[in-house]
Amino acid sequence: MTLLWAELRTAISLIAHGDPYLMQVIGFTLQVAAISTAVASAIGIPLGLVIGLGRFRGREALRILANASMGLPPVVVGLVLFLLFVPAGPLGSLHLNATRTGVIVAQSVLALPYTVALTVAAVRALPRGLPDQARLLGAGRAQLAALALREARVGVMAGVIAALATALSEVAAIVIVGGNVYGYDQTLASAALFASNAAMYAEALAVGIVLLALILLLVGGLSLLGQFGGGIRLRLGPAA
Amino acid sequence: MGFLWHQLREAVPLIWSGHDDIMRLGWVSIRLALVATAIASAIGIPLGCAIGIGRFRGRRVVHAIANASLAVPSVIVGVVVLILLLPRGVLGGLRIEFTLTGVYVAQTLLALPYTVALTAAAVNALPPGLLDQARALGAGRGQLSRLALREARIGVLAAVIAALGTALSEVGAVVIVGGNIQNHDQTLASAVLQQTTDYTDYPNALALAIVLLVLTGLLMAALTVLGQRNDALRLRLRTR
Numbered sequence: 001m002t003l004l005w006a007e008l009r010t011a012i013s014l015i016a017h018g019d020p021y022l023m024q025v026i027g028f029t030l031q032v033a034a035i036s037t038a039v040a041s042a043i044g045i046p047l048g049l050v051i052g053l054g055r056f057r058g059r060e061a062l063r064i065l066a067n068a069s070m071g072l073p074p075v076v077v078g079l080v081l082f083l084l085f086v087p088a089g090p091l092g093s094l095h096l097n098a099t100r101t102g103v104i105v106a107q108s109v110l111a112l113p114y115t116v117a118l119t120v121a122a123v124r125a126l127p128r129g130l131p132d133q134a135r136l137l138g139a140g141r142a143q144l145a146a147l148a149l150r151e152a153r154v155g156v157m158a159g160v161i162a163a164l165a166t167a168l169s170e171v172a173a174i175v176i177v178g179g180n181v182y183g184y185d186q187t188l189a190s191a192a193l194f195a196s197n198a199a200m201y202a203e204a205l206a207v208g209i210v211l212l213a214l215i216l217l218l219v220g221g222l223s224l225l226g227q228f229g230g231g232i233r234l235r236l237g238p239a240a
Numbered sequence: 241m242g243f244l245w246h247q248l249r250e251a252v253p254l255i256w257s258g259h260d261d262i263m264r265l266g267w268v269s270i271r272l273a274l275v276a277t278a279i280a281s282a283i284g285i286p287l288g289c290a291i292g293i294g295r296f297r298g299r300r301v302v303h304a305i306a307n308a309s310l311a312v313p314s315v316i317v318g319v320v321v322l323i324l325l326l327p328r329g330v331l332g333g334l335r336i337e338f339t340l341t342g343v344y345v346a347q348t349l350l351a352l353p354y355t356v357a358l359t360a361a362a363v364n365a366l367p368p369g370l371l372d373q374a375r376a377l378g379a380g381r382g383q384l385s386r387l388a389l390r391e392a393r394i395g396v397l398a399a400v401i402a403a404l405g406t407a408l409s410e411v412g413a414v415v416i417v418g419g420n421i422q423n424h425d426q427t428l429a430s431a432v433l434q435q436t437t438d439y440t441d442y443p444n445a446l447a448l449a450i451v452l453l454v455l456t457g458l459l460m461a462a463l464t465v466l467g468q469r470n471d472a473l474r475l476r477l478r479t480r
Contacts, residue, residue: 002322003328067467068460072372075432076449082436083446136251169313172411172429176436189412192315196416201323204416208316219308 003201010202011209021183022206028100029187029214032174033167035104040111041161045156048119049145053131063120067111078173081106086179098179103187106177110170111163118162122155123148154225162220168214188214251328251446261431261444266451268340269428272347273407280351280403284394288359289385292392293371309353314406318416321346325417338419343427346413351403352361358402362395363388405459408452428452 014022051062083089085096096102125150131162134147149156171189178185180194188211255262291303324330325337325345336342366388374387389396411429418425420434428448435445 003326004323004330007323009364058391064464067464071405071409071460071463073429073449073456075409075411075453076453079432079436079445081432083244083247083442085245086442090244092243105346137324164298165311169315169412171313171315172433176433179437189313189315192313192319193412193416196319196322197419201319201326204319205323208313208319211313214312215313216308219311223304223307 007201011205014135014206019067036167037163039108041113044115052120052123066117074172074230078176100185103178103185106173114162115159118159122152154163247442250443252449265428272405276347276351277403279348279356284355288356291360292363306357314412318413322417340425343418346417354403358399359417364393
């Protein structure tokens with residue numbers, strides 16, 4: 001137990017003394033999580049409402065696509081974004097590789113499937129008559145969407161929390177696009193990867209402890225939601 | 241779009257030519273996914289079944305812990321496993337740090353929450369009367385769990401597929417415990433990470449990513465089909 005114990009003691013003192021590097025990583029992680037989730041929600045929730053409520057052709061295909069894109073390996077998403085942002089690439093003029101903005105963009109793209117797919121699932125789980133009845137009573141599209149959003153709010157919130165959780169625990173896309181630059185564009189998860197590759201195990205553990213605390217807060221939030229939702233079963237997606 | 245197209249045109253022949261590395265990495269990933277999922281299923285399905293069926297004290301707490309463990313970031317599992325496996329660590333005598341065997345151990349631990357928590361959820365979602373009725377009719381524990389597993393088989397299968405999916409696309413723990421050493425303990429996903437960040441060999445990384453995408457795509461398709469069958473099952477139960 002000696003090694004784990006020794007590293008753990010160093011790790012705890014790093015956290016207790018507010019190590020400046022650790023604080024910087026925590027700050028950037030919270031920033032990435034907040035912005036990417038906000039972007040993914042602003043785009044994904046309306047999109048999910050359209051797919052869930054719409055009566056156009058191909059909506060079933062879109063729903064399946066949204067579900068499947070939750071299973072996209074983050075390394076693949078990261079690689080494609082990286083190649084788009086390479087100077088010679090189509091979006092090269094934006095200069096996003098190895099920048100903080102690039103990390104936030106990559107994370108927003110990764111989070112989008114969660115907000116879309118879980119909003120669709122939440123809207124579809126509403127009692128079948130509800131949207132039809134509202135339509136019969138003359139509700140317009142906006143009213144219908146507002147109604148569905150209000151009724152399905154627990155499921156939609158679960159999508160938002162899942163997006164937050166991936167922002168906290170995902171590494172692959174962030175490392176590929178951001179380059180995992182020490183003290184600049186690292187999140188807690190990518191910092192843990194960096195630290196353990198550099199054999200700085202105490203730092204890796206300190207980062208890991210903070211990360212675990214944040215994740216547990218989210219899980220707690222999710223299980224509270226589950227209780228509000230009358231036992232709706234919600235789970236976080238695979239976090240690679 | 242010229243740049244991306246060019247990279248893609250160089251990548252596709254690499255796959256067709258049966259490039260040694262790509263084939264080998266593909267097999268490593270598939271084997272890793274199969275072995276880790278098999279061990280995690282052998283341990284996790286009975287455990288999940290016990291949590292789902294059992295009427296012991298604290299089963300709700302155990303279930304909550306299993307659910308929460310789904311959200312533990314893979315980098316944390318990686319750091320802890322690596323510190324245990326290092327020469328001065330508790331399990332240092334095994335000498336499996338930075339080897340494929342160590343990667344198998346880490347990946348099995350990562351797959352376990354999926355098989356436990358999703359099996360428990362599937363069993364919990366059975367019609368409430370079913371198991372009580374079986375108990376009333378005198379079913380023993382063995383018979384009861386066989387009945388539960390048969391009825392919840394689609395949910396259990398979905399759990400197994402989810403575990404396979406994370407094993408294929410996960411990088412955090414694989415890179416930390418294995419060290420991401422080329423020609424030694426890489427998987428498709430961790431090789432994509434290295435080819436992009438260390439060697440900037442984009443065609444090769446793209447070729448690996450395409451193979452990875454095909455494999456995960458197959459799994460997502462299987463999950464979609466299962467989901468549809470599950471819908472049908474629920475409908476039948478409702479109308480009966």
